[in-house]
Amino acid sequence: MAVGAGRSVASRLFIWLAVATFVFAIVTAGLLVLDSHRSVRAEAERVTQAVAETLAHSPTVRDALALDDRAATSVLQPVAEEVMGDARVDFVTIMDTSGIRITHRDVDEIGQRYIGTIPATIEALTEEFTGTLGPSLRTIVPVESTSGAALGWVSVGVTIDSVAAQLGPRLVVVVAIALALIAAGLAGAVVARRATRGLAGDLPAGTIRDTLASAESMRTLGEALRAQTHEHGNRMHTAVALLELGRTREAIEILTDSARQSQALVDQVAARTEGDPTVGALLLGKASQAIERGIRWETDIDPEAPRSVLTPTDAVALVGNLIDNALDAAATGAEPRWVRVRLAPTAQCELALVVSDSGPGVPVALRESIFERGFSTKPAGPEGRGVGLALAAAIVDDAGGSIRLDDGPPTTFRVVLPTPASTEVT
Known part of the structure; x- marks a missing residue:
């Protein structure tokens, strides 16, 4: 129905x-x-x-x-x-x-x-x-x-x-039981509707999902920008201290190394003419977040990678949650710790997003549950564990794309999203 x-x-x-x-x-x-x-x-x-x-x-x-x-x-x-x-x-x-x-x-x-x-x-x-x-x-x-x-x-x-x-007499009892079950079920449905309406009002499900995606987008962008600011602040403070100590060469090396790493990613983002600049900014921030956590960051952005049909809010929520999940997993794994993000076109003119990490992976018994809301292998915290992957799956599903977890190692989430070009072809 x-x-x-x-x-x-x-x-x-x-x-x-x-x-x-x-x-x-x-x-x-x-x-x-x-x-x-x-x-x-x-x-x-x-x-x-x-x-x-x-x-x-x-x-x-x-x-x-x-x-x-x-x-x-x-x-x-x-x-x-x-x-x-x-x-x-x-x-x-x-x-x-x-x-x-x-x-x-x-x-x-x-x-x-x-x-x-x-x-x-x-x-x-x-x-x-x-x-x-x-x-x-x-x-x-x-x-x-x-x-x-x-x-x-x-x-x-x-x-x-x-x-x-x-x-005959037994059928009367059966009908009575069925009617009692229906009455009890409808009463429960009425109570559930009132409770849900008290929390969400008369908002459609899509609006609530968009609101959650917006909140997640703001959260992941905020974390990325904070990490980027913190990382650059640390480098600047270190460079200033070295200059005060008269160690000019070391100060120049720190600053140029930082600029070189940032420029390499900026070049990849800028080369993608059809890309979403919001996602590009997110990747720059997440790179700083990875460095701050001692995780090697790798990006592979194909210049021909097309823009997906996702809104900037949904795109940031999707990419940000997948990267956050990868960073958390890599941080708990053994050395070397790394996260790799790849954006590329598919043969069907769709956008492929691949996020891999060096983390311990997802147990086979839990692979069917990872996209369920509330599921997490990590303890609950103020950031709301068990929301990210479920929200990512909901965004991909609403867009008509696909998301799956490859058989590892390494742990790899593979997303395929439709694009305006692929929509025209179909």
Whole structure:
């Protein structure tokens, strides 16, 4: 069931919970009906077996079968009718060894051959068979003499219609349970909608995601700029101190090395004529952040790498979160520590973003969970662990791209994003 993109988060949550409630109630009702049918059928089989066994071991039945068929009918037909009334079974058929009926619910059928399976050996048999009364569950049991010889057979049955009729009262209970589940589920959905509306108002899901992306963009840009400012401040302070000490050559080396590293990245960013300048600024800041944390930073930006369809806010949130994740992972790994970022076009004119790191990697058992909101291998903190990769996956999914974690090592996240050119081609 598709839910309109313009609906508020609260309304979408209510609809999904309501749909889930109805599906759960229907499935539960179906399972209860199936279980009730099996239970009623099993009970019918037990009744036919018990009644047939009781009659087969009755001295009255055994003695009557020693008489001729007419005399046996006069003795056993009243017994069969009484048992049918008391045990609430649909028929009791007593027959001789050749299958000729001595009793029957319809007296006109007496003397006719039994319709059903007569075992080849002297043993009981329960089956479903269609006879004169229609489909029925029946049990046939041999009547044996004291010496073990067969004297005849007793067949007791319940029609399928009677079995179905016993389901009626149980179906009422099943319907009541299903309605109770639906009522409880809808009540829960209403409570959830009110709680969600209290937090998010009537904002659509896309707006909330955009707000979160904006917040993440500001956070990651702020961290990058802070690191860049801090790194340059450290170098400048060191250079000034060296100049004061008269060590001009070392001061010049520090400043030129810093300028050289920054210029190399600036050149790559500037060479990408179609690139997003916001992402370029982010990469410059993240490079300083990596240096500050003692992590080697590598970038490979293809000059032909196209601009994706993402807004600057979403692009910064996506790239920034992937790089932050890589920096955190590399910082906990063994030497050498490094992070590598690559931007390049694909054969389909899309944009490929690849972020790799030297970290310890993601355990195989957790690979299916890394893009779920709230999941993190790190402890929760004020920055909100478990948001970054989930937000990155949501941004990529909304744009119609793909994101996956390659089999490592090294740990590599690979993103493919559509571009205006690739959208025109499709």
